[in-house]
Structure formats: C-alpha cells, structure tokens
Amino acid sequence: MGFLKTLxxxxxxxxxxxxxxxxxxxxxxxxxxxxxxxxxxFTQEYPEVKVRLAPRYRGRLTMLKDEQGEIKCVCCxxxxxxxxxxVISIEKGKKExxxxxxxxxxxxxxxxxxFCEFCVESCGFDSIILNxxxxxxxxxxxxxxxxxxxxxxxxFTASPVGHHSVAEDEKR
Amino acid sequence: MPSQAIPMTLTQTLTMGLIQxxxxxxxxxxxxxxxxxxxRKVIGYMQVRLGATRLAGGHVxxxxxxxxAMWAMGKVPMLSLLRGLPIFIADALKLITKEDIIPAKADRxxxxxxxxxxxxxxxxxxxxxxxxxxxxxxxxxxxxxxGGLPFQGFITDVNVGLLFILGLASVGVYGIVxxxxxxxxxxxxxxxxxxxxxxxSYEVPLTLSLLVPVLLSGSLNFxxxxxxxxxxxxxxxxxxxPLFIGFFIYxxxxxxxxxxxxxxxxxxxxxxxxxxxxxYSGMKFGFFYLAEYANMIVVSALAxxxxxxxxxxxxxxxxxxxxxxxPFIGQPSFLFFxxxxxxxxxxxxxxxxxLPRYRYDQLMDVGWKWLIPLTLVNLxxxxxxxxxx
Amino acid sequence: xxxxxxxxxxxxxxHPSTHxxxxxxxxxxxxxxxxxxxxxxxxxxxxxxxxENKSYFQGQVWTDRMxxxxxxxxxxxxxxxxxxxxxxxxxxxxxxxRTLLTEQNRLASHLLWLxxxxxxxxxxxxxxxxxxxxxxLLDLFESFCGARLTxxxxxxxxxxxxxxxxxxxxxxxxxDRFLDCVxxxxxxxxxxxxxxxxxxxxxxxxxxxxxxxxVTGPVLRAAGVPYDIRKAFPYAAYGEMAFxxxxxxxxxxxxRYLVRLAEMRQSHRIIQQCLEGLPEGPVMAKIPKILxxxxxxxxxxxxxxxxxxxxxFVGEKGGTMPYxxxxxxxxxxxxxxxxxxxxxxxxxxxxxxxxxxxVVLGEIDR
Numbered sequence: 001m002g003f004l005k006t007l008x009x010x011x012x013x014x015x016x017x018x019x020x021x022x023x024x025x026x027x028x029x030x031x032x033x034x035x036x037x038x039x040x041x042f043t044q045e046y047p048e049v050k051v052r053l054a055p056r057y058r059g060r061l062t063m064l065k066d067e068q069g070e071i072k073c074v075c076c077x078x079x080x081x082x083x084x085x086x087v088i089s090i091e092k093g094k095k096e097x098x099x100x101x102x103x104x105x106x107x108x109x110x111x112x113x114x115f116c117e118f119c120v121e122s123c124g125f126d127s128i129i130l131n132x133x134x135x136x137x138x139x140x141x142x143x144x145x146x147x148x149x150x151x152x153x154x155x156f157t158a159s160p161v162g163h164h165s166v167a168e169d170e171k172r
Numbered sequence: 173m174p175s176q177a178i179p180m181t182l183t184q185t186l187t188m189g190l191i192q193x194x195x196x197x198x199x200x201x202x203x204x205x206x207x208x209x210x211x212r213k214v215i216g217y218m219q220v221r222l223g224a225t226r227l228a229g230g231h232v233x234x235x236x237x238x239x240x241a242m243w244a245m246g247k248v249p250m251l252s253l254l255r256g257l258p259i260f261i262a263d264a265l266k267l268i269t270k271e272d273i274i275p276a277k278a279d280r281x282x283x284x285x286x287x288x289x290x291x292x293x294x295x296x297x298x299x300x301x302x303x304x305x306x307x308x309x310x311x312x313x314x315x316x317x318x319g320g321l322p323f324q325g326f327i328t329d330v331n332v333g334l335l336f337i338l339g340l341a342s343v344g345v346y347g348i349v350x351x352x353x354x355x356x357x358x359x360x361x362x363x364x365x366x367x368x369x370x371x372x373s374y375e376v377p378l379t380l381s382l383l384v385p386v387l388l389s390g391s392l393n394f395x396x397x398x399x400x401x402x403x404x405x406x407x408x409x410x411x412x413x414p415l416f417i418g419f420f421i422y423x424x425x426x427x428x429x430x431x432x433x434x435x436x437x438x439x440x441x442x443x444x445x446x447x448x449x450x451x452y453s454g455m456k457f458g459f460f461y462l463a464e465y466a467n468m469i470v471v472s473a474l475a476x477x478x479x480x481x482x483x484x485x486x487x488x489x490x491x492x493x494x495x496x497x498x499p500f501i502g503q504p505s506f507l508f509f510x511x512x513x514x515x516x517x518x519x520x521x522x523x524x525x526x527l528p529r530y531r532y533d534q535l536m537d538v539g540w541k542w543l544i545p546l547t548l549v550n551l552x553x554x555x556x557x558x559x560x561x
Numbered sequence: 562x563x564x565x566x567x568x569x570x571x572x573x574x575x576h577p578s579t580h581x582x583x584x585x586x587x588x589x590x591x592x593x594x595x596x597x598x599x600x601x602x603x604x605x606x607x608x609x610x611x612x613e614n615k616s617y618f619q620g621q622v623w624t625d626r627m628x629x630x631x632x633x634x635x636x637x638x639x640x641x642x643x644x645x646x647x648x649x650x651x652x653x654x655x656x657x658x659r660t661l662l663t664e665q666n667r668l669a670s671h672l673l674w675l676x677x678x679x680x681x682x683x684x685x686x687x688x689x690x691x692x693x694x695x696x697x698l699l700d701l702f703e704s705f706c707g708a709r710l711t712x713x714x715x716x717x718x719x720x721x722x723x724x725x726x727x728x729x730x731x732x733x734x735x736x737d738r739f740l741d742c743v744x745x746x747x748x749x750x751x752x753x754x755x756x757x758x759x760x761x762x763x764x765x766x767x768x769x770x771x772x773x774x775x776v777t778g779p780v781l782r783a784a785g786v787p788y789d790i791r792k793a794f795p796y797a798a799y800g801e802m803a804f805x806x807x808x809x810x811x812x813x814x815x816x817r818y819l820v821r822l823a824e825m826r827q828s829h830r831i832i833q834q835c836l837e838g839l840p841e842g843p844v845m846a847k848i849p850k851i852l853x854x855x856x857x858x859x860x861x862x863x864x865x866x867x868x869x870x871x872x873x874f875v876g877e878k879g880g881t882m883p884y885x886x887x888x889x890x891x892x893x894x895x896x897x898x899x900x901x902x903x904x905x906x907x908x909x910x911x912x913x914x915x916x917x918x919x920v921v922l923g924e925i926d927r
Binding site (some may be wrong): 006009011012014015018019022042053056057058082084107115116117118119130164 | 615618619620622623686694700703704705706707709711713722725745747748749752753754792
C-alpha cells in the first residue's frame with residue numbers, strides 16, 4: 001500500500017491543484033478592465049492606488065495651531081522628557097501678547113525618531129500629532145531636521161522629503 | 173522522407189544551413205527572455221500577486237500618461253496582461269551591461285570558458301531537434317541564392333539524433349562543474365559537487381526512459397521517431413502504457429537535468445546562496461541563465477516529440493484514432509508542437525511554485541532506488557509490447 | 562596525493578536563510594557537518610543597558626525592537642513585568658484585549674515562521690500565502706495602535722486606547738477565513754512527500770536535551786513536554802480561556818511543524834473566545850504619573866511564540882528607572898540547541914534546523 005502511494009503522487013497533485021486554482025483565479029480576474037472591489041490578488045499597486053492608512057497611523061510629528069493661528073505649544077517640555085530617543089528639544093521663550101510661554105525653537109530630529117507617539121500622548125494641550133505621512137526618505141541629513149516656521153523645513157506642513165516618492169511627482 | 177530531393181550547390185547548402193541555424197537561434201533568444209517573463213507572471217499569479225507590472229504599467233515612461241489616466245478612471249490599465257513585458261528587454265540589458273567581475277583568486281581561463289561550454293552545449297542540442305518533420309515553407313523562386321529551396325523544420329537530419337542530443341546535453345554539466353571549480357570559492361564548490369552527482373544519477377533514468385520511444389519506434393532519428401510515435405503506425409495500442417509512464421519519468425529526470433525545482437540543488441538559493449554561479453556576474457552569469465532556460469526548452473521539445481505526439485494533436489500515439497484525412501486535427505502542424513512545448517514549460521513553472529526542494533542524499537535516493545528500477549520495468553514492459561503484441 | 566580535508570564555511574551573516582545576521586561557522590566533511598558554532602552579536606544594540614537608563618514608561622519601545630515579528634508579546638512581557646513590580650492591577654477589559662492582540666501576534670509570528678521555514682526548504686508559494694494572512698493581521702495592529710511592526714501596543718496599567726470601531730468586525734472576518742487558510746498550507750506541505758522527507762527525523766532534539774539546554778516553546782512541546790506558561794502560570798486573561806497545549810513526541814522538524822500548526826488553531830480558538838467574551842469597562846488603571854520603585858525584584862515569564870520570554874526587573878529605592886533589566890529571550894536560549902541538532906548531519910539540514918528553531922536575531926543579539 002505504501003509502495004503504491006509512493007508511486008502515485010497524489011500529494012503532489014493536491015499541491016499543484018491548489019496553486020493551479022489560484023493561478024486561474026488571479027489570471028481571469030486580475031486583468032479585467034475594471035478594478036474589482038473584491039480583489040482576487042493581494043498586490044497593492046502603490047502609488048497608482050493609494051494606500052489606505054488606519055486613522056491611528058503613526059507618521060511624522062506635526063505641530064498644530066489653534067483657530068487664531070497661534071502655536072498651541074506652551075513649552076511644558078513633557079514631550080521632550082518622555083521621548084525615548086530624545087529627538088525633541090525645545091527652547092522656551094516669550095512672545096508679545098501671549099500669556100503662555102512660547103517655543104522659540106522646537107527641533108525635531110526625525111532621523112532618530114521611532115514613531116512611538118509617546119510625545120503626543122504626553123502632551124496635555126493637544127498641540128502636536130503624528131500625521132499620516134510615511135514617505136519620509138531623503139537624500140541629505142539636513143532633510144531630517146525639522147523646526148518651527150522660518151527654518152528650512154517646518155513642522156506645520158507635510159515634509160518635503162516625501163517629494164522623492166513617485167506619488168509626489170505625480171502631484172506636481 | 174525524401175528531403176534531399178532538390179539538388180543544391182555548396183553555396184546553397186551553406187546559406188540554407190546558416191539561415192536555419194539563425195532562425196532557431198533567434199527563436200531561442202526570443203523564447204528564453206519571454207520564458208523568464210512568463211516565470212515572473214505565472215508564479216506571481218499562483219502566489220496571489222501580480223508579478224512584474226512596473227515596466228509599461230507604471231507611472232512613468234511612454235505608457236505612463238495612459239496608465240495614469242486609466243487609474244484615475246478607476247480602471248486597470250489597458251493591456252494589463254502584458255504589463256511588465258518590457259522587463260525581458262530590461263533583464264537582457266542589465267545582464268549585458270553589468271560589470272563582469274572575475275574574482276582575484278579565480279582561474280581566469282576556465283572561469284571564462286565554463287559559461288561558454290554551458291551555453292554551447294545547450295544550443296548545440298537544437299541542431300538535432302526537429303520541430304516539424306518536413307518542409308515549413310519554400311523560398312520563392314526569385315529569392316537570391318536560396319530561391320526555390322525548402323525551409324525545413326529542423327537544422328540537420330542526424331540519423332542518431334537522440335544519441336547526439338543526450339551526448340551534448342551531458343556536456344553542459346562540465347560548464348557547471350568547471351565554472352564552480354574555477355571560482356575558487358566554497359559555495360560554488362559544493363554546488364558543483366552536487367551538480368556532478370546529480371547529473372550522473374539522473375542521466376541514467378533519463379536515457380533509460382528515452383529508450384522506450386526508441387524501442388517502440390525502432391529508430392534513433394529524431395524525425396522518424398516523432399512521426400512513428402505520434403501516428404502509432406505498426407504499434408500495439410498497448411504502447412500507451414509504457415509511453416505514459418515513461419513521460420512522467422522523463423519529465424522528472426528532465427527537471428533534474430535542467431536543475432529546476434524540486435531538484436535545483438546545484439544552485440539551491442537558500443542553502444548555497446547561488447550555488448555554482450555565486451561568483452558569476454554580468455553576461456557570464458547570463459550565459460548560465462540562458463543555458464538553463466534553453467535546456468528547459470530542449471527538454472520540453474523532447475518530451476513533446478517523443479511522448480506527447482509531437483506535431484500531431486493527440487499524445488501517446490492516440491493520433492491513430494483520428495483519420496489522417498481530417499482537416500487540421502488530422503494534419504501535422506507546427507502549432508501543435510509549439511503549444512505542447514509551452515504546456516510543458518508551464519508545468520516547469522507550476523512545479524517550481526508548488527514543491528519544496530529535495531536534499532542532496534534524498535535526490536540520489538529517488539534517482540537510484542525509485543526512478544532507475546521504474547524505468548527498467550517500464551523498458552521491459554515496452555519491449556514486451558513491442559515484440560509480443 | 563589525495564587527502565581528506567575538512568572545509569570551514571561561514572553560513573552568514575549575509576546568507577539568504579539565516580533569518581537576519583546569524584553567522585554559523587560550519588566545518589564540513591563533504592556535505593556532512595562536523596562541527597557547528599553559531600556566532601552572534603551582529604545586531605547588538607545593548608537594549609538591556611539602554612532600558613536601565615530609561616523610565617519604566619519609555620523602556621517599552623525597545624521591546625518592540627527585540628523580537629520584531631512578535632513585538633506585541635514583548636510589549637506584554639514588559640508591561641506585565643512592570644505592573645508586577647509595582648503591584649498594579651489591570652482592568653479586566655484591558656486584559657482581554659491584551660490577550661486578543663497577543664494571540665493575533667502569535668499567529669502573525671507563526672505565519673512568518675511558516676513562510677520562511679517553507680521558503681528555506683524550497684516551497685516558495687507557502688511564503689506568499691502565509692504573508693497574505695499576516696498582512697491582514699498587521700493591518701489590524703495598525704488600526705489598533707498605529708504601527709504594523711513596532712507596535713508599542715500596551716501601556717503600564719492597561720491600554721492607551723480602547724479598540725477602534727470596526728476592529729471586532731474586521732477581526733471576525735479574519736477568524737472566519739483563517740482555518741481554511743491553514744488547510745491550504747497543509748495541502749501544500751503536510752502530506753507532501755518532499756516536505757516530509759526534508760523534515761521527518763531532521764534536527765531531532767529529545768526532551769532531556771531540550772530541558773538540559775533550556776529550550777522552550779514549540780521545540781520543547783514537540784519533544785513531548787506539555788510546558789506552556791499560558792497554562793502553567795496563567796497571565797493576562799489566559800486563566801479564563803479554554804485551550805489545549807498541543808504536543809508531539811517525535812521531537813523532529815516535522816513534529817515542530819505540526820505543533821506550530823496546531824498552536825495556530827488553538828490561538829484562533831483563544832481569539833474567538835476573546836472576541837465573544839470581551840467584557841465592558843475601562844481599559845486603563847489609575848497609576849501615578851511617575852513610577853518610583855522600592856528595592857524589589859521581579860521575574861515575569863510569558864509564553865512568546867518562540868518560547869519562554871522572561872522580563873527580569875530589579876528596582877532601586879525611589880528609582881524611576883530599573884536598576885537592572887534582563888530579558889530571557891527564547892530565541893537566544895533556543896539557538897544553543899543548534900549544534901546538538903545538526904552535528905553529523907547534512908548541510909541542508911542546518912537550514913532546516915535554523916528554520917525550525919524560529920530564531921529572530923533582534924532578540925538574540927538584543
């Protein structure tokens with residue numbers, strides 16, 4: 001019996017049937033002109049088809065402003081303290097017509113950032129968030145140094161380093 | 173078959189030969205890159221992904237605007253089945269233009285010679301393969317030099333064609349062994365030893381399984397064998413049994429001969445990094461690559477001709493049940509041959525996507541303990557059928 | 562003129578199947594392995610030392626980066642270890658969600674193991690099929706905590722946030738189709754003659770050797786020892802879950818393959834119980850903003866996908882950082898079984914043995 005089983009490759013046929021089934025399924029569905037809602041294959045055609053990110057996705061650190069256009073940050077230094085890799089450094093200062101302390105300098109060194117969101121969690125004033133930007137490659141070390149407005153890259157807008165991706169090329 | 177009916181001058185013979193050789197070479201040079209593209213696509217589909225799509229299917233380049241527009245409309249780009257097709261040109265260009273590195277401690281002469289041996293053995297085999305047992309077309313009368321001469325479906329009509337093929341095919345392993353030895357590196361060395369042992373073990377059942385068609389057709393001439401086996405003239409209907417078993421044995425050994433999964437021990441990517449061609453780069457590697465795929469085509473062509481009925485429709489000599497007068501299905505056609513070759517090439521890819529790899533000693537085990545006895549029994553059955561019925 | 566010579570070969574640190582930067586020094590006689598010596602340390606970052614200079618809250622992010630394919634298990638070990646040190650009681654809902662995510666992470670880890678192990682042995686399609694399911698799980702992790710791999714999923718005292726809306730529905734979709742997917746892998750592997758030949762009797766390690774070498778996890782259970790910390794010392798919500806500890810007695814690669822597949826089915830069962838019996842309530846306990854420890858030490862073992870993952874903390878008086886932190890990493894301990902498994906066998910078995918041990922170099926080198 002075992003001898004016969006060795007001679008007849010039923011096990012191999014079962015495997016071939018499975019891969020063959022998937023071949024047929026993808027072959028006849030992948031190349032329809034219309035994109036099916038229920039995809040039969042698992043390739044995400046990025047960048048043509050945009051990636052769906054979860055609302056909680058942890059991207060690059062971004063600063064927020066309130067309705068008056070004022071920086072929300074009040075320099076409590078909670079984010080600087082909690083940051084496990086010490087990528088945030090803040091210089092406290094004063095600004096005319098503002099009671100709360102004002103960040104004169106807010107440096108964010110993205111090259112060391114590990115995107116853990118501890119800073120956002122520690123912030124009691126909701127003045128920073130992690131946005132959904134994930135195309136963060138850059139050519140220079142300087143591309144990863146972010147600061148307030150007026151510096152070469154500021155933390156209120158999407159990072160220009162993402163410009164090196166194909167998706168950004170398309171937008172321009 | 174009287175193919176030499178028309179007398180030819182020496183110039184005509186030489187020119188005709190050159191034309192036929194070039195035709196086959198060009199066909200193979202087109203087939204091989206297409207096969208690598210097919211490999212990406214077929215295996216991709218089997219693994220529920222799309223395979224190569226980026227060339228001529230992406231954002232940029234000539235087709236870029238069209239693709240972008242179609243994506244914007246929420247549609248898969250036109251020609252989506254062929255997206256990524258230019259990758260076969262890109263592959264070839266990459267191999268040709270890449271830096272050709274020869275390791276410092278390598279034996280330069282042999283290192284260079286090895287891929288040439290491999291590729292020459294692989295291409296030499298095509299000389300004796302017949303794609304069509306007669307004239308494909310006749311050059312028109314006004315054609316310079318070769319006017320009025322027939323273009324045959326084979327390069328030469330060797331009367332011991334099969335022996336020639338088997339002999340030349342086993343030369344190919346010298347390329348692997350020498351190249352690996354000349355690399356003066358450890359992983360290639362292991363790969364070459366595996367390859368040598370593998371070829372020795374699998375040459376035997378391969379040849380034995382091919383003896384079945386030889387026995388049944390009573391010839392060694394590629395053309396005559398193909399015709400005799402396909403039409404099944406003078407054969408007992410029982411001949412289908414040894415042919416059927418022989419086909420699977422031959423295919424198994426063919427997989428081993430061409431170093432394909434599940435017998436890809438010589439390169440065994442996850443064990444020996446890249447096996448015998450670890451130290452090769454550029455076009456030298458390209459030659460090994462070319463040889464492997466050319467060998468696949470040869471194995472498929474042989475399986476088609478001897479077991480699957482060659483250029484007739486039905487395999488295993490079943491063609492006898494189709495009246496020869498029937499239009500198209502009763503006639504020999506190059507199309508049938510080509511389709512069957514493609515089918516077997518597809519099987520190569522299919523198996524690659526499905527099966528794990530044997531271990532070195534288990535490969536020997538399968539070869540010596542299972543395939544050789546099986547082929548011997550099969551040969552005995554074939555002999556019995558040939559002479560008793 | 563002819564002499565026998567043993568060949569020394571470096572398998573790694575750059576090699577397709579050493580799962581990272583493992584280097585194995587092999588002495589080969591032909592293809593037979595004479596001696597085998599794993600060389601580690603190429604990924605050493607000094608996680609233990611770093612964690613001694615970080616507060617109890619901060620240290621968790623380094624646990625993500627140890628066993629990066631099972632980071633949620635590592636997060637759980639850290640969080641529960643710290644909670645044990647400070648005597649924090651976690652709300653029941655948080656415990657259930659932790660169990661749920663940890664089991665999903667076990668699936669993800671086992672799927673990655675299956676994928677790479679099968680790829681090492683040459684079955685390349687299982688790789689993609691397993692990754693297809695793993696992708697779904699990673700998307701679930703992303704929806705819960707915002708990252709796919711380096712999750713930092715839990716917080717000391719519970720969870721940062723509750724499950725996102727739609728999570729349970731998505732998880733249920735996965736639950737409904739996962740068992741069929743396992744059957745697919747089995748179709749390609751379990752009965753396949755080549756797979757059986759490559760794995761049965763290969764890299765055998767019996768129960769005594771396992772215990773002597775400190776090997777835990779599926780490798781130990783495949784040797785017939787039903788030791789599973791989820792059952793032996795229940796943590797999180799495992800005490801309330803009904804599940805079995807699959808064991809085999811053959812102690813070879815095939816047995817470990819079957820044990821892990823059975824574990825995947827059991828994990829599926831646990832996830833189902835978590836989804837159905839998820840209690841209501843808060844997900845975070847009340848904890849002080851700064852944790853100051855007494856002189857105290859704690860060892861907290863959990864059953865990571867690879868084996869016993871233990872976090873050992875020594876607290877000093879008034880310290881906000883651990884005085885000493887040590888990780889008992891299962892991959893590190895399991896790797897020392899490699900020479901025992903492969904010596905005297907063939908080169909191809911080394912690959913199968915590395916695969917079956919399921920090592921992750923981030924955890925070994927730390």
